[in-house]
Amino acid sequence: MKKIRKSNIAGEILFLLGIIILWQIFYVAGVDGLGIWKAYAMPSPVGVWNSFVEMMKQGTLLAAIGNSILRGAIGYILSLIIGAVIGILINHFSFLHRNLRPLIMGIQTLPSICWVPFSILWFGLTQTAIIFVVIMGSAFSMAIAVDNAILNVPPIYKKAALTMGANQKQIYWKVIFPASLPELISGMKQGWSFAWRALMSGEVMTTSIGLGQTLMTGRNLADINQVMLVMVVIVVVGILIDQVVFYNVEKRVLKKRGL
């Protein structure tokens, strides 16, 4: 079993290179050779690379990445806080658990882009509008994750702590919180992916500098290579944050418990 799960970075890079080379061959054959596709509608690896070099020179790409990450982080941290508060409340009060939880789960199914019109009417074409969309996109998934994580704490841990004299506050901080940590982290990870998607929904609708806005600029300029470049960057940043931030935290927590 272990062998299958072992990652092979060199192999993955080679595979990816193969796809890029194939893509370039298809592009040359289809656009330049047979003329099936129009050059303005078909990106190519070389074109994307040129776009990358150009945007790095101008500094627009890094500015866009920086702005998006910052905005995403602010929105994400706010939705963690809001989600945690809602999650703890619906867990603690059975009235809320019965009535509010189904409603939240319903709202959670709403694609975050649906919040964009609402957000623009409330906040205009501003940073706040985008952050609002991020929060609406990920806070509710966080709330449900927190509620589930607490529900899944084995009751025996609470019983043991109670008969050792723990009070309610200690039960929450010294038992429920650490006991639910592995599940909380996977909830946070999922929350991040919701936040990142919501961020892009918000950014394509507004004019603040960011990856989403750069994507739309590419469309307006009919620059398919820029559009493709930004899409690649969105994927890469998303994966990097998942791997660098969450993967390591998760691994450390699970390893300690022998999971």
Next chain:
Amino acid sequence: MALILENVGKTFENTGQATLKNINLEIQPGEFLCVVGKSGCGKSTLLNLIAGLEAPTEGRILLNGKEVKGPGSERTVMFQEHALFPWLNVIQNIKFGMKINGVPKEEQEIRAEKYLKMMQLEQYKDYAIHQLSGGMRQRVALARAFTMDSDILLMDEPFSALDKQTSNHLRKELQDIWMQTHKTIFFITHSVEEAVYLGDKVVVMSGENGGIRNIVPINLERPRHVYDEEFIAYRHKILEEIQGGDY
């Protein structure tokens, strides 16, 4: 000063039938009391009532003259499953109870060392819980319970999930610790042998009417040996009580 149960009864709302009825019991300080009975006779319910994890529907429970209302550190429970926290290592688990009760750091060290030594756990104190065998985990749970310095320790079949050899070994260790500490212990078991081995008194619960059938004092010197004639006689006597004479 002692633990006193006065006419304690418990009826669960969903069943409507009395699990426990008219329980009158007194446990003196330093006494090791074992409770046996068929499964379903309400012995675990009795422990939960004393622990304060459930409330009696009749009568009252007094510890040192004060009525029991809810769980507390003066009545620490050791469960059948080890109930250790997997996010803490051995020594952190042992200190958990003392920590939340604000026991001073030096005192925590002293008590933890004492029971680590008694339970032969010294070399394992930095181990993660998942690295320990079932028997080792229950040893850690024993150490944690003893460091609490409770007025009474409540043990809910603590060795019954272990294999016979390990459980025999642990009950011998518990006997040794008890001979050194003379803690007040309320011990639930389904094993008559275990009850006779450990207890000053064995309370036999009756399955039918939710009460106590008999309380048998065990007048045997410690350390006890399961093959002694007298030991075997006690075993038979209690088994007969449990079976209601048709044994």
